[in-house]
Amino acid sequence: MKTVLIAPNKYVQGRGVLGEIGSYIKLLGQKPIILWSPGIKRIIGSTVRASLKEAGLEPSDIEFQGESTKAEATRVAAAAADVGADVMVGAGGGKALDTAKAAAVEAGLKMMTCPTIASNDTPTSAATVWYDEKGNFEGFECWPFNPDIVLVDSLVIAHAPVRTFASGMGDALATWVEAEAAYKTRATNLGGGVSTLAAMTLARLAYDNLMEYGVEARRAVEHQLLTPAVEKIIETNVLLSGLGFESGGLATAHMVANLLSNFPECKDMMHGEKVSFGIVTQLCLDEDTDVDVMCQIFDFLIAIGLPVTFAQLNMKEVGREQLRTVGDICAGEGSLCANHCFEVTSDGVVDAMMAADQLGSERLTFQPENKS
Known part of the structure; x- marks a missing residue:
């Protein structure tokens, strides 16, 4: 190794x-x-x-x-x-x-x-x-x-649209969620080896920065302000996430996000917005997920305005058969989902996507102010 x-x-x-x-x-x-x-x-x-x-x-x-x-x-x-x-x-x-x-x-x-x-x-x-x-x-x-x-x-x-900034946080949040999952199997990263401790540390730092500074930074960018929190999240979105995903590892979050790109309803969605739903799908799929942490992640994504439901992806009417195309590819040969330490099945992925939608809808009702 x-x-x-x-x-x-x-x-x-x-x-x-x-x-x-x-x-x-x-x-x-x-x-x-x-x-x-x-x-x-x-x-x-x-x-x-x-x-x-x-x-x-x-x-x-x-x-x-x-x-x-x-x-x-x-x-x-x-x-x-x-x-x-x-x-x-x-x-x-x-x-x-x-x-x-x-x-x-x-x-x-x-x-x-x-x-x-x-x-x-x-x-x-x-x-x-x-x-x-x-x-x-x-x-x-x-x-x-x-x-x-x-x-x-x-x-x-x-000074760029705040939507782009929030999308980057979605992409960055996946870095730790996926790297942690991939490391359990010592999966091969995009560099051709197993993750270093340095890459895992950077991935975790990305997660911690988002949780501490993400909401504040989004608020500042909404008003085109450059604050220390914004600088931290720019580094998180671009550098920490970049090094963390590439040298850490990928899993279900990005696999689902990439496949959502093929749905006509998602053509106008940004990459990080699709990754956001990929994250919550992975959390609902992984048997090791801590439920309290999962709910915190759902609430964070909601707070920065990222999708956690099918309706927010313009897929309100999507059915199980349409989602099966995602499930089949996720469970197929060459899928990033193979980096998990458990078997990923098509039905399991579809169930996780539908469970994420249900939980997302429930968590949205708890928010005093919802961003769309």
């Missing part, structure tokens, strides 16, 4: 650090190409261009088409080769960053991720989640190395 921990070479977070992007890119190469959407370009473009000009760099850029498909990654890699780029910079949300990572590997470039929202933990990871052109989940692929530099401007994150 071997233990493996993987991580980016450098992680930079702080107010206004986007203004230093040129100096950091210059550590990696001289001819950067930036992958971003028109919306992201409008938000951060002037800051990025000014910093690159100050560093004496003349970047190329390419517009992200919206989905992290294999065809999109190949298109971006070809564009990078055409301009002779030596550094790939992915700016924006998770799908843009995942595409940039894949394109960097294909083109043999150095890699920087620059998230503009803290909605998931992809910025630090050496993996890409693949979707088709219609947004259906197709799988994920692990790359040989993590990004060289992760640059996180906290002020940009704090």
Whole structure:
């Protein structure tokens, strides 16, 4: 048995650090190409261009088409080769960053991720989640190395929609829930080994930070305020969760979340929102779940506005037969659910999803103020 921990070479977070992007890119190469959407370009473009000009760099850029498909990654890699780029910079949300990572590997470039929202933990990871052109989940692929530099401007994150920030907390909360489950079987992590004690410690720290600072941080971001609590949760969503999930382990929470992407009703849901329901499903599935802790997690997810019921996922009318497609894949070969220390069956997963919905509905009635 071997233990493996993987991580980016450098992680930079702080107010206004986007203004230093040129100096950091210059550590990696001289001819950067930036992958971003028109919306992201409008938000951060002037800051990025000014910093690159100050560093004496003349970047190329390419517009992200919206989905992290294999065809999109190949298109971006070809564009990078055409301009002779030596550094790939992915700016924006998770799908843009995942595409940039894949394109960097294909083109043999150095890699920087620059998230503009803290909605998931992809910025630090050496993996890409693949979707088709219609947004259906197709799988994920692990790359040989993590990004060289992760640059996180906290002020940009704090000014992004609060929904994205809360979604990131959902993704981060799964880190400990899944890592703890996977460690019981010493399951192989995405780095190709068993989790280190360091990864488990980071995963637990992510959980503890969320429980202590998450609600306060969400309130601040709702008003576009950058406070110490927000800084802690940005680091939790991006760094602690990223290292914790990749070097800790995954299980039912992400398996269910990924499969929810294939339901038309969930097309407009963010990744962390689907993970939220994956978490409560896993808690209802796992025979070792502490009921008091489970209820605390339900209440936390409700407090930050994440889904714990089918109705909140736009799936109010879903039936057992529709859910069976999720259960069958979860119980099938190659499923992340195999990382549990007990047998996972299709009926067991469906029962857990329905139990989570029932408990979520019950816990919602206990809340004095419910966020939607």
